Amino acid sequence: MPRLSAAASGAALALLAVATVAACAALRLSYYVPATLLVLYGLVPLLAGFERSRPGAREVALVAALCALAVAARAAFAFVPHFKPVAGLVAIAGIACGPRTGFVVGSVAMLASNLMFGQGPWTPWQMLAYGLVGLVFGLLAQRGIVPVAPWSRRQRLAVGAAAGAFVLLVAGPLLDTSSLFLFAGRTPTLASALAIYGAGLVPNALQAAATFATVALAGSALVAMIARVRCKHGIP
Numbered sequence: 001m002p003r004l005s006a007a008a009s010g011a012a013l014a015l016l017a018v019a020t021v022a023a024c025a026a027l028r029l030s031y032y033v034p035a036t037l038l039v040l041y042g043l044v045p046l047l048a049g050f051e052r053s054r055p056g057a058r059e060v061a062l063v064a065a066l067c068a069l070a071v072a073a074r075a076a077f078a079f080v081p082h083f084k085p086v087a088g089l090v091a092i093a094g095i096a097c098g099p100r101t102g103f104v105v106g107s108v109a110m111l112a113s114n115l116m117f118g119q120g121p122w123t124p125w126q127m128l129a130y131g132l133v134g135l136v137f138g139l140l141a142q143r144g145i146v147p148v149a150p151w152s153r154r155q156r157l158a159v160g161a162a163a164g165a166f167v168l169l170v171a172g173p174l175l176d177t178s179s180l181f182l183f184a185g186r187t188p189t190l191a192s193a194l195a196i197y198g199a200g201l202v203p204n205a206l207q208a209a210a211t212f213a214t215v216a217l218a219g220s221a222l223v224a225m226i227a228r229v230r231c232k233h234g235i236p
Helices: 002-026 032-052 057-076 086-097 099-117 123-142 153-183 190-199 201-233
Strands: none
Touching (some): 002 032, 032 123, 032 153, 057 086, 057 099, 057 201, 086 099, 086 123, 086 201, 153 190, 190 201
């Protein structure tokens, strides 16, 4: 029955997505509107999956603490342009707690921190980009591709490099796509795409460097500490 329910939910979201694109095309709206709505539709099942898992009070408290840590880290580095440890902390949360929790930590951390940095149509894109960091590294750890902490020096460098590469090649360009739809008008062109993705290279590289440093320097200790907390309090 749950499988049927999930299939029905997926079909409903697919129909809603098609209807949204058709309606926006009929109204000749900017591509940013349907693109952002589709991102929002994509967030719903991923966040709802955590709610359907019926997390206990201790698990919710752990997730809240990890979100608060990511928000505090973003605020602490507000004076350093583009160099933020948030993605690294989200990757660590995914490795330590699994893909579902990793996605929630990344998406909620961006939603909450934007109360300080400013909410806007870019918020769903940020939630998706940083949520994917936690989701992907949670899956990598779940499948044994990312080793269990404590890590050796080589493992710390390897996991940090992988997290930095993901930010540089996936999360960063996803946020650049948001900028492309927002600033390029109703019909993005090749020239506008090259300009925006080119302008994003340096910020994405700085963010990737911050992610690498965070995971390489603190990842092993934080993953081990979170594992101890989960074991002590019986958090699945």
